Amino acid sequence: MCGAKAGGPDLSGVDVAKETIIQGSVTRDGEPVTGYVRLLDGGGEFTAEVPTSATGQFRFFAAPGTWTLRALVPGATVDRVVAAQQGNLTEVAIAV
């Protein structure tokens, strides 16, 4: 297992200009954490959830607007509010 990587997973094959991407990584003391990241909409409703990769990374294809990321890992839950735009990568590093 390698260490944590910044940014989201590989984007090859995805038309980034058309998508509204929110991505990043979840780490504890700089090391990747196995867990889950949920995407909640502006009203706090669940929109999607992904497991983190072996390198702690996650990605969502959202729509422009304000979102909340919720990292669920053994023993901790951490929320981050983000604003996303179409064609731009919104990068979020979550330390738990």
Place this chain on the structure above:
Amino acid sequence: MSRSDVLVDADWVEARIDDPKVVIVEVDEDTSAYDKNHIKNAIRIDWKKDLQDPVRRDFVDQAGFEKLLSEKGIANDDTVVLYGGNNNWFASYAYWYFKLYGHQDVKLLDGGRKKWELDSRDLVDGAVVASRPATEYTAKAQDTAIRAFRDDAVAAIGSLNLVDVRSPDEFSGKLLAPAHLPQEQSQRPGHIPTARNIPWSKSANDDGTFKSDDELKELYEGEGVDLSKDTIAYCRIGERSAHTWFVLHEILGQPNVKNYDGSWTEYGSLVGVPIELGAAK
């Protein structure tokens, strides 16, 4: 049916993990998750490769289901316990298949893979694969009492309960797919007119376990679903609505609930059918 017949917790599974008549089956959206690690003695069913017709858009047929379960070493009198990632979406979908083809004893592991992981329970290395001797599985004909087709969905507008279990942004038309997937799709956005938007996620806790019977009943009735009427649940491809079908039909014991597996990827591509846009009223 009631909760205790269809839902088991991790302690129940751990106590029977070596019982040859209990078959633990992982069904994940990410079909490679099993290769990373899985519950000891669990076998894998691939929702895409194993459960779909390889050419047409439809399920594996009765003979195909018999062949699959025979090869996997599942017998008619085995207890099948399904679990998976993503809050048991695809495990629920597989559960619905097992019921569609008449398997008697099938259960879901409450919380699925996520709760198991968050509780730091043991998983074995992905390369350790349990082998089960082949069986001669006999499936029943498809039980269409639990499956809705496109004409049923159109006929239900304004008369039956239509429950759209996608996220509010998919219901309104802002998103075309759950947000862990790219959004470029061919179908039109929106929802079936008169459908109530009751996202599957409202029936589950953050750890993926189902809410209590009372909370679930209150959820659907509070959203204006008359449980005495027939209900059709749908989502994008029928897996999240299988999760809601499980809640209504299996946990709450409502007899008249169907899953529309064609769901939005079919309905949103039909020519001439009515579509509504915008948030729930």
